[in-house]
Amino acid sequence: MMTVFSLSAWAQDSQGYKVGDKASDFKLQNVDGSWVSLSGLDNSKGAIVIFSCNTCPYVVAYEDRMIELHKKFAPIGYPVIAINSNDDKISPGDSFENMKKRSKDKGFPFAYVYDKSQDVIKTYGGTRTPHVYILNKEGNDFVVKYIGAIDNNYQDASSVTENYVQNALDEVMNGKKVSVESTKAIGCTIKWTKKAE
């Protein structure tokens, strides 16, 4: 069937969170079978939510850095929560079973949860993997403080000159305004579930 586009419809819909918005909670199943939610995090001051997957080379390049972020920031209240939202019919490598395998093989110390309905990524406005949302707990709210990339060199951690996530977290923890609130990076498109024809 011929799809007709109007030029205005091309523009990316600007749905999803912006820095400063309150993030809604979710309840998603972890690879260990438990259920993970923001409100259920023990002693947390926030969270580093990362839309991720098993299959994207950019994610693979960042997995060790995601582990390091969790090891560094989870003990001080900001655990990594990796969320896979890819449709496993379109991308079988991103099935829940394969998530369990990837988590075990890499020894992920963080929660790796499955957003099968894609409701969470649509609410957040994630478009690619990896796509980071830093949340800071303010009262009972989780406020978005940063949206974007982990750093500015996926190929080589030792060549990074801008540690976006670490810098943003340092600023948040010191009560400062985040100086670089959002960044863009090349990433893998989300494998969206096809609407029934």
Place this chain on the structure above:
Amino acid sequence: MKYLAISAPLLMFLLDVVGDLKTNERQVFEIIDFDRFESMTMEKSEKLRVYNFWATWCAPCIKEMPYFEQIQEEDKDIEVVFISMDDGRKPERVTNFIEKRNIKSPVYLLNDVDYNKWIDKVSEDWSGAIPGTLFIKPDGLRSFFEGEVTYEELKSMISQLK
């Protein structure tokens, strides 16, 4: 500039690989930096230029590539250019792909991983996910589509821009 920093053995290798594309001897393949890409897009052209951002490992990108090639074949008023986001340290992945799939449109590997510095300069409508396609009209007007297209969708976008 960065693209001049290709080592001599690598350059020889690239020339060799591209020279081997016998079925398609005029195939263009080059590793470029963002400045070079930007100056390409600023050049004057009578044609509607279609820059498709892709990578050899990106399944939806590979699925849609034949539609770009087909429409280029059918419509000489457009100019299709493929911009690879592959790892610049492993250009053979791209040259092997070009050869195996017999890609006819020019292919450039944009080797600059400091993405946040340049994605907005391509288009503010692009989040960075690939595939994505930049259209530049002869008058310089840009539009960007992020995501995979079908043949019909691409044809429709092009006809609206002409």
